Amino acid sequence: MPELPEVETIVRVLRRRLPGAVIADVRVGRRDYVRSPRPSAGAHLRGRRVRAVRRHGKRLALLLEPRGSLVVHLGMSGRIDLGPASAPVPRHTHLRLSFRGDDLELRVTDPRRFGGVSVAPDRDGVADGLGPDALGLRRPVFRRIVARPRQIKALLLDQRAIAGLGNIYVDEALWAAGIHPLTRGTDLGDDEVRHLLAQLRRILAAAIRHRGSTIRDWRDARGASGGFQARHRVYGRTGLPCVRCGATIVRILAAGRSTHVCPGCQPSPG
């Protein structure tokens, strides 16, 4: 159930082995999970070399030679495994790619199927419809995005505004910046906006350094769990004392999602 740091962690694993590899077999499980123009995903992918692995927001793409891409979004429960072709195939595996001359298979597994894969035979659609990636955000751009009369949590979660942030990292960044999630973007001061962006950058970088957050069962493409969950300050800490001020962390609803707030550090907007 990956946000930007988890997807970035997977991308870094894939980059160690995939660039230069040539796709051999393509096996599609559920047809409705893998979207592709005619004739078939296999026909478009077989025999093509992986040029690079790229990420934008929560999506990742294998860029193919000479052009074209395979874009993956993991939704809530999606997972990518890269390992020996002989390894047992887990349930809910919807796509398998093997590679020429290598005992290697890439599998996309997703029990809830909120994610999906799409094949673009002659273009790179990884950023289609998404805002700028959260990792490369520049201050003036961020300022413009946030200058709306909308709850800041909803704004940060909107992938068309900023790509990559999800429920965990939004809650963590708002806590770190001392901003209540229901505050309207237009009510943030200049210094608050600057501080929020700084905290977002810091937290994303730290989460990537710790290979993401494993809450329940997230694993990277080699099966390793993340370590950043041990550093969460509000997410999943309802009822526990705030490490900064000692107040009890509460859970509210914002943008339709469970939202974790410290009433001491994040003053309610009203």
Place this chain on the structure above:
DNA sequence: GTCCATGTTCTTTA
């Protein structure tokens, strides 16, 4: 049986 889940999209209501 209940509630909840690292996501997205659509519908309704204001």
Place this chain on the structure above:
DNA sequence: CTAAAGAACATGGA
């Protein structure tokens, strides 16, 4: 047009 709330999607864990 904008924003918010709720439901929907499908599966599994506590």
